[in-house]
Amino acid sequence: MSVLLEVKALSKRFSRKDSTGQAFNAVSGVDFLLEEGGFLTVTGHSGSGKTTMLTMLAGLITPSSGEVLFRGTNIFSLSDRRLSHLRSKEISFIPQGAELLGNISIYDNVRSPQLFSGGDAEDSGRVDYLLDFMGIGALAEEYPANLSGGEKRRVAIARALFNRPALILADEPTSDLDPENTVMILDLLKKINAEGTGIVMVTHDENAAACGTMRTCMAGGMLEPC
Amino acid sequence: MMSRLSPFSLVIGNIARKPFRTFILSSLVAVFCMAMFAGTVIGLKISTGTQLAADRLGADILFVPYGYEKSVQSSLLRGEPSSFYMDRGLVGELRGEKGVLRVTEQLFLATLKASCCSYPVQIIGFNPKTDFVVTPWMNQSLNRAMNENEVVAGCKISGNPGETIRLFGREFSIAAKLDPTGMGFDTSVFMEVDRARRLLLDSELGLLLRIPEGLDKSTFISSVLVKAEPGTDVTSLVNGLSEKYAIRYNLDFTAIADMISSISSKLSVFASVFRMFSAAVWVLAVMILAFVFTIILQERKKEFGILRIVGASKGHVRRLFVGEALLTSCMGAFCGVVLAALALGLFHTYIDVTLNLPRIGIGFGKTLLIGAGVFVMGLVTGPLACLPLLRKLGSIDSYLIMKEGE
Numbered sequence: 225m226s227v228l229l230e231v232k233a234l235s236k237r238f239s240r241k242d243s244t245g246q247a248f249n250a251v252s253g254v255d256f257l258l259e260e261g262g263f264l265t266v267t268g269h270s271g272s273g274k275t276t277m278l279t280m281l282a283g284l285i286t287p288s289s290g291e292v293l294f295r296g297t298n299i300f301s302l303s304d305r306r307l308s309h310l311r312s313k314e315i316s317f318i319p320q321g322a323e324l325l326g327n328i329s330i331y332d333n334v335r336s337p338q339l340f341s342g343g344d345a346e347d348s349g350r351v352d353y354l355l356d357f358m359g360i361g362a363l364a365e366e367y368p369a370n371l372s373g374g375e376k377r378r379v380a381i382a383r384a385l386f387n388r389p390a391l392i393l394a395d396e397p398t399s400d401l402d403p404e405n406t407v408m409i410l411d412l413l414k415k416i417n418a419e420g421t422g423i424v425m426v427t428h429d430e431n432a433a434a435c436g437t438m439r440t441c442m443a444g445g446m447l448e449p450c
Numbered sequence: 451m452m453s454r455l456s457p458f459s460l461v462i463g464n465i466a467r468k469p470f471r472t473f474i475l476s477s478l479v480a481v482f483c484m485a486m487f488a489g490t491v492i493g494l495k496i497s498t499g500t501q502l503a504a505d506r507l508g509a510d511i512l513f514v515p516y517g518y519e520k521s522v523q524s525s526l527l528r529g530e531p532s533s534f535y536m537d538r539g540l541v542g543e544l545r546g547e548k549g550v551l552r553v554t555e556q557l558f559l560a561t562l563k564a565s566c567c568s569y570p571v572q573i574i575g576f577n578p579k580t581d582f583v584v585t586p587w588m589n590q591s592l593n594r595a596m597n598e599n600e601v602v603a604g605c606k607i608s609g610n611p612g613e614t615i616r617l618f619g620r621e622f623s624i625a626a627k628l629d630p631t632g633m634g635f636d637t638s639v640f641m642e643v644d645r646a647r648r649l650l651l652d653s654e655l656g657l658l659l660r661i662p663e664g665l666d667k668s669t670f671i672s673s674v675l676v677k678a679e680p681g682t683d684v685t686s687l688v689n690g691l692s693e694k695y696a697i698r699y700n701l702d703f704t705a706i707a708d709m710i711s712s713i714s715s716k717l718s719v720f721a722s723v724f725r726m727f728s729a730a731v732w733v734l735a736v737m738i739l740a741f742v743f744t745i746i747l748q749e750r751k752k753e754f755g756i757l758r759i760v761g762a763s764k765g766h767v768r769r770l771f772v773g774e775a776l777l778t779s780c781m782g783a784f785c786g787v788v789l790a791a792l793a794l795g796l797f798h799t800y801i802d803v804t805l806n807l808p809r810i811g812i813g814f815g816k817t818l819l820i821g822a823g824v825f826v827m828g829l830v831t832g833p834l835a836c837l838p839l840l841r842k843l844g845s846i847d848s849y850l851i852m853k854e855g856e
């Protein structure tokens with residue numbers, strides 16, 4: 225098995241504007257390896273640095289030190305353009321709030337990665353397939369404002385799958401959902417993982433954490449097996 | 451089944467789904483464009499009009515009886531009726547002088563009442579054979595001699611060609627009207643100089659008027675206008691002529707260039723104030739837009755964050771933001787220019803009258819050019835207003851800014 229993601233001594237220092245005004249490490253010295261098709265879960269208290277770590281893995285914020293190697297390439301050595309292109313094709317990020325673009329339809333939201341992934345010919349059935357796969361085929365023409373939280377999450381997942389990425393970074397994809405929706409989303413992620421997509425999932429939920437093939441816990445910016 | 455999703459469709463979506471925001475932003479640009487367009491057109495009309503007035507008045511020197519220099523100025527400039535008289539002999543003598551190209555005489559009559567107007571009218575007798583001052587203002591040419599009972603009316607005298615007007619108890623028919631001159635001509639009525647003289651002598655008023663003793667009652671006039679030969683130094687010509695004739699004819703004299711330049715400088719100050727005002731509105735529009743965009747950016751951080759997530763580079767985000775601003779200001783600029791053009795077209799008479807503008811069109815080509823220029827200026831207001839934000843969108847860890855300022 226080849227390595228999909230290798231993280232070396234990854235740290236992020238913030239100068240927080242609290243009473244002390246001191247800099248602190250939101251993420252400090254994180255190391256791990258994720259193989260192709262692996263499923264890593266991260267649990268931890270609020271404020272332990274999970275989102276910060278995940279956004280660095282997506283190349284959305286730059287680390288204070290350390291490296292993120294995606295299939296052997298340090299993503300922070302790439303230009304913003306190439307890194308953004310990588311994000312549209314290979315590394316999909318499902319943000320904590322499952323945010324969508326409010327001014328375009330669900331259909332267009334799902335295919336929005338296509339906007340920036342270059343002029344590839346569109347796989348015309350892809351959006352319909354994904355929406356059906358997520359069980360929200362009927363919502364294609366709606367706008368995000370008309371969707372429930374669970375539906376929005378499913379759209380965000382469909383969007384993340386659109387370009388058939390090699391890695392999905394999911395930030396609490398099941399928080400605030402009822403048990404039924406939680407189970408459904410977890411099943412979907414397991415299915416995607418079974419098809420060979422690597423996943424790093426941040427969660428508060430013990431059941432969700434049990435889905436992973438590798439379980440880690442984050443505390444005070446440090447990541448440890450648990 | 452569906453058209454390809456392009457950054458352009460994203461821009462269109464953002465504009466179409468936020469009609470209120472779009473309306474406010476493009477209205478700002480529209481208001482600027484309207485002010486700029488109207489201001490430039492009116493400014494140009496003023497400067498063209500003044501230039502035309504200076505060109506058309508065409509006289510270089512004005513001679514009037516001693517003591518009446520100020521009266522004739524207020525007569526010419528403001529149309530305040532006045533009457534003063536001198537001998538016509540001067541006309542023939544000046545005609546023979548070196549450096550003098552043309553000479554013509556005028557006779558001023560003041561009426562206290564006329565059927566046309568609620569205010570006193572100035573009647574000016576002119577000599578159609580030698581005139582070079584009044585004729586160029588006629589808005590349709592009169593290719594024939596004027597007959598006994600015809601007059602030419604200034605633009606503010608009511609009545610159209612063919613209609614009649616009552617002066618000193620007599621009916622006259624209006625043969626032609628003058629274009630607006632911005633001068634006293636606008637409230638004057640012109641007739642053949644000999645006819646005017648007879649009218650004056652026949653009326654009861656004639657007895658009361660100040661016709662000096664010893665003046666030949668069949669030839670007296672009020673003023674003499676001189677056009678110098680091209681290339682002549684008007685100042686030295688004035689000096690030479692006045693030295694020779696001032697005492698003998700008891701004259702005042704004034705170089706008309708001085709008079710016109712005082713009118714035109716007054717008007718061009720007005721025009722440049724207008725231009726400065728338009729420029730200020732433009733700067734203000736850019737500043738207000740920049741301010742509004744800063745607020746909007748705050749509200750849209752999340753949206754830009756999502757764009758980054760789905761693979762937009764910083765350049766993509768910047769281009770989308772600028773594209774939106776460009777399209778918004780494009781709509782505003784278009785509406786502004788079209789509305790201003792419509793307003794100027796529909797209300798041009800009203801605007802000319804209220805602002806006392808010469809009634810001259812500046813031409814379709816020039817108007818189109820101004821419209822295009824204003825449109826381009828309107829178009830760039832949006833992108834210009836984005837400039838301060840572009841650095842913010844592109845420089846630092848942009849996702850962090852979008853999450854919440856570091």
Ligand SMILES: Nc1ncnc2c1ncn2[C@@H]1O[C@H](COP(=O)(O)OP(=O)(O)OP(=O)(O)O)[C@@H](O)[C@H]1O
Binds near residue numbers: 273274276850856
């Ligand atoms: N932009 C920032 N500037 C300063 N401090 C930040 C910034 N982003 C996050 N932090 C701090 O870093 C720490 C980790 O934040 P992070 O969002 O990674 O936590 P988390 O583990 O995802 O929490 P949660 O479970 O509530 O989502 C927190 O203490 C947070 O206040």
Ligand SMILES: [Mg+2]
Binds near residue numbers: 274275276320395
């Ligand atoms: Mg978090």
